[in-house]
Amino acid sequence: MAMGLFRVCLVVVTAIINHPLLFPRENATVPENEEEIIRKMQEHQEKLQLEQLRLEEEVSRLVAEKEALHQAEEGQQPPEAHTAWDLWSTLCMIAFLIIEIWRQDHQDGPFPECLGGDEDDLCGMGSTPLRGLPLPNKAILDHFYEHCIRSATGDATRTREFVEGFVDDLLEALRSISNRDTALETEDFIGVGSMYENWHVERPLLCHLFVPFIPPEPYSFHPELWCSDLSVPLSRQGYGQIKVTLAGGDPLGCICGKTKLGEDMLCLLHGKNSGVQPGAGANDEMEDLLCSRESSHLDAMQVMKWFQVGLTRAWHRIAHKYEFDLAFGQLDTPGSLRIKFRSGKFMPFILTPVIQCNDSDLYFVPQLPKESCRVTPASSTDWLLSFAVYERHFLRMTAKALPEGACHLSCLQIASFLLSKQSRLTGPSGLSNYHLKTALMHLLLCRRAADWKANQLDVRLQELFCFLERSLQEKKLHHFFVGNRKVPETLGLPEAVRRAEPINLFRPFVLQRTLYRSTVDSFYEMLRNAPTLISEYSLHVPSDRASPPPKAVAL
Template structure:
């Protein structure tokens, strides 16, 4: 038996010592092709199978010896030497188990070459794949920002004022069509996004407005966060569901049969045709089929119908037309003037989470979590209001004329130009803003002086490169306990597991490679692009003068 235990221990120790994560070989070379990697993996797999067969034979033989020992003990034969060996084997198994647990923790951690530590220790751009990359100097960046970005967004305040006045009138008309007893109630809109955070770059200027709504008095919404369930899949982190229930605790039912509705009334659960037929069809419910949870598609259809009726009510007051914008972006609208100009904006119906500034959003122009929900009952949780509040609170502590928003604007400009050149990639402006928020939290206020624009821009790009190489960019609020408590973020969000916005890159290799190539090409094009735009405005940009949108 001693020899058998020795062989088992020898095999296990050999496997541990030869594990590449525990004891990497200094002189190991990288295979030249994927075929070479696959061939070596297959050979290693066959070797492991042979080792497994040997271990199974040893275990079977040890089991037979154990049975013989048990029989010997029943016969009164109790050799003391075997007790010592049993104790030794137990200690060995505990040791091997501890090593295996440590190995798993080591394997889950980021690779050594991807670790960054402090932001000051991040690798410079010259040490990445782009050897010798040098962004323009501070004077060129400042001139570029003044000519191409600040001048193009000079009328942002006037655009917001015009749009907010129109949306106020539109929502007031919408409220006048409904009944508090039978229809949803629209609350005042909330401005979110780059237009309200003062870093918008693209033309035409685009206002994004959240429209919170509440159910009739007979109903209640019960939002359910993903972090309240331990069994939620990874691809549904950041989403939630909205359960509809009667306020009196009765099973979900419709009150339109108990209340006389007008011709223009919109019921929470049924359409007008359903009431005329004396009942409701399941496919017309705002809830999902045979489910008490709100359906995002049904809500958007209801919202679009309500907006159309509201516009028809006030259209005679305006000298322009209102139309729906992009078909793949629900809530996208645009004002069309007689001169041919237009003003786009987005109205998104949202549901507030308890008394916080979190909102469940039916749709966004692009999902910041890097995917699409598996079910239409999954609502994306938006932190847009908290992001705006954090930027405003940070701006009060930063030096006058701080460069943080300028860095974000320049990076966003470069990403937009690259998307037009090679098509959109999985890297979005939301990722740029998330990276900036992380840097704002880790950097001192004095580091964001206007004279350090070039240094901070390079640091932002290095942070993005590091995140792409690691395939890991943590959501700024979810699971981040460094966020100031003064923002009032719900404790359930602070204590949740961190949410990786780059998780799709781990699962989709082609998408990752395309995004990484696009990012490096953007960096290669950045010096020439900034220099060109800082000297003169190209025709496609100069045509967008501050007065070309509102007429």
């Protein structure tokens, strides 16, 4: 009797271990569509029915054994063969249970050790991609990196120096033609992005510079963050508004009627026609506003218009000193400029007017380049909160603690290279370089410094793709700074940002199923193409990496 009960317990435990609802496999394949989900549910239903039949048969057999045992107690001896069979079946059941436990542990794979409580769930993933897509080994990756990436970024320093020198001259000209009583005052630029974090890969090399500006006296800016207020809709988290007031907090006034504005110059609050030329229509006034009268909030699009007008006039003032032309570049990228040399070569860069958030290194930017995986701001008075300066500080601070020749930026460069090639092949997806950098920073925070040695390049690159894979499965990639209390306090991040609710950068995937499906397909195709692509580029490095010049609008 005891032996029979023991066998029943083994059957039940085995069924529980195999039940996917209680022990879901982390590496379950993403269903292709709803029909695939229904088919797998039907298969699971059939398995449960078969398991139920097995249990019913086992119960019936146990009832028969109980009757046989009862007869044995009355003097009838059961056959010795039956006793031997019971022992053999029990041993087989135990072996089956052990094999099942080992199989599931083996499929789950090793889990990397993490050094942070809140980051454990971010790093607890297998070391093999979901669909078993192999990546090149370390030797091939090292050869590829040395010949195709390091050599392509060798002139980054000279590019930065040239662009910075020109921008200094351009901004100085902008200050000289600006009316200090009515125009925004520009400060020194700040270099951000991949060129200043030393992981830019693609040609042409692109410098991105923030140009902070402040209002003229007696006005002041009062930023309003939307990353910590629970009443703010999810679609507007990470944005904010900038209220314009007088220095003493008094209601807005305007001094443009007291000072003559220069040609093509716009007042901070009103355009050149507002309050200056009597008889101007109300519609004309509203079109020229930099700040909405009704809300007293700065309009991002009007600020960009002011900035572009100012840059045009500044360039005309210094154009005679240079032997090249300057034009606006991509129209969907605010502040995109392009230097065109007489030889036909060009050099793009981006100047973005920004507003500093209080005394921190946070900055409000009018709008980033259009990306499919980004929620569009609801109003032109919504400014995106940028952590670009903090990202640069974090990567530099982390690099000091890592071993010499650490592979963290190499991983990011290779991943960025593969993503850009895949985008050219199949078109842009919802995955961007910013998502790659966010994933890397999460891993840097939870990995030990010794794990980033140069000889760990292949392992860390595979782990980076595993992290992105899991994030895509869960449609969840948390912003690295917002709500992340594991970020070192020495970075100086505002406490309101650290204690805010985390922002999910993959939230658009929840709302846009088509975008999500195409992004997942593109991601796995990128992994499938990676070995061939890396091998091809390792054997033959293209002599001309420059992209075709974008359409431009002359200044």
